[in-house]
Amino acid sequence: VLIIGSPNTECGLMAGLRVLECGGSAVDAVEQTLRVVEEQAGDGSVGLGGLPNILGQVELDASIMDGRNLAAGAVAALQGFLHPISVARRVMELLPHVLLVGQGAFLFAQEIGAERAELLTERGREELEMRLCAVSGTVAENEPLYRRVQALLGFRPGGTACAIAVDAGGHICTGVTTSGWAFKYPGRVGDSPLIGAGNYADDRYGAAACTGIGEAAIRIGAARSVVLRLSTGQRLDEALWQVMQEARRLKLGVPLHLNIYALSESGEHALCSTSGERAHYLCAYPGDREPRRLPALPLAALGDAPACT
Numbered sequence: 270v271l272i273i274g275s276p277n278t279e280c281g282l283m284a285g286l287r288v289l290e291c292g293g294s295a296v297d298a299v300e301q302t303l304r305v306v307e308e309q310a311g312d313g314s315v316g317l318g319g320l321p322n323i324l325g326q327v328e329l330d331a332s333i334m335d336g337r338n339l340a341a342g343a344v345a346a347l348q349g350f351l352h353p354i355s356v357a358r359r360v361m362e363l364l365p366h367v368l369l370v371g372q373g374a375f376l377f378a379q380e381i382g383a384e385r386a387e388l389l390t391e392r393g394r395e396e397l398e399m400r401l402c403a404v405s406g407t408v409a410e411n412e413p414l415y416r417r418v419q420a421l422l423g424f425r426p427g428g429t430a431c432a433i434a435v436d437a438g439g440h441i442c443t444g445v446t447t448s449g450w451a452f453k454y455p456g457r458v459g460d461s462p463l464i465g466a467g468n469y470a471d472d473r474y475g476a477a478a479c480t481g482i483g484e485a486a487i488r489i490g491a492a493r494s495v496v497l498r499l500s501t502g503q504r505l506d507e508a509l510w511q512v513m514q515e516a517r518r519l520k521l522g523v524p525l526h527l528n529i530y531a532l533s534e535s536g537e538h539a540l541c542s543t544s545g546e547r548a549h550y551l552c553a554y555p556g557d558r559e560p561r562r563l564p565a566l567p568l569a570a571l572g573d574a575p576a577c578t
């Protein structure tokens with residue numbers, strides 16, 4: 270029994286651990302952890318207070334995957350609801366579908382009585398205005414939106430929350446929730462709600478979740494790649510390094526930034542990050558009073574070749 274999470278799950282990881290300690294499922298633990306993060310207005314990358322798209326709308330992406338049976342649910346570009354992770358869970362439980370986007374996700378969230386919220390905070394609004402102001406010399410008011418998105422590529426305050434839990438039955442669940450790439454083009458969907466890219470869990474082999482430039486994780490099917498490598502008997506660190514190596518070959522147009530959190534079926538866990546050992550993740554076992562902080566894998570195994578941009 271254990272739970273791991275990205276650094277910004279610090280506020281919610283112990284709530285998830287308590288669910289597990291009380292005999293709750295991995296799915297309940299992951300949902301509970303991420304709900305706490307989604308409520309924090311101070312986290313500009315998730316839920317309430319998430320940074321908006323270029324039009325000033327907060328569009329949320331989230332997914333959850335149950336490793337018992339490969340069931341999954343996800344929402345993308347959902348506006349106006351506080352807990353996209355819970356909406357994603359209900360997609361998994363109530364529909365024969367995996368992913369709902371935009372208007373459809375909104376309709377479904379309404380139908381299940383999900384909690385509404387104004388997600389754009391004063392800070393989010395100001396941040397967008399400040400960024401637009403900073404580039405106003407290079408992009409005129411009447412230019413297409415995509416030009417403004419391009420002009421803002423230099424500022425990419427990222428962030429996403431993810432958690433992976435193992436319950437007493439040995440079942441694994443992974444969840445990811447985010448407001449995505451700050452100041453993105455409206456309707457842009459990242460890796461977080463895409464099963465196989467930002468999220469994958471299979472009790473037989475392990476699980477993986479990603480944060481960072483979603484386009485990289487999408488293009489290499491990062492989370493599924495890690496789990497597939499584990500299924501062939503590859504070591505966890507090897508699997509992570511090799512998937513990171515694939516990401517480093519991509520030309521993204523922006524510097525590669527990618528974090529892959531993973532867990533093997535035997536309960537081993539690790540983070541591989543483009544920031545190397547400077548990055549860390551959190552982990553908690555039954556009886557822990559607070560999350561343990563663990564460093565990411567060293568990147569030495571990847572050699573010195575710089576990532577493409």
Ligand code: ASP
Pocket residue numbers: 426427428429447448449450458459460461479480481482483484
């Ligand atoms: N992976 C997220 C996305 O691409 C953002 C991030 O983690 O910084 O939407």
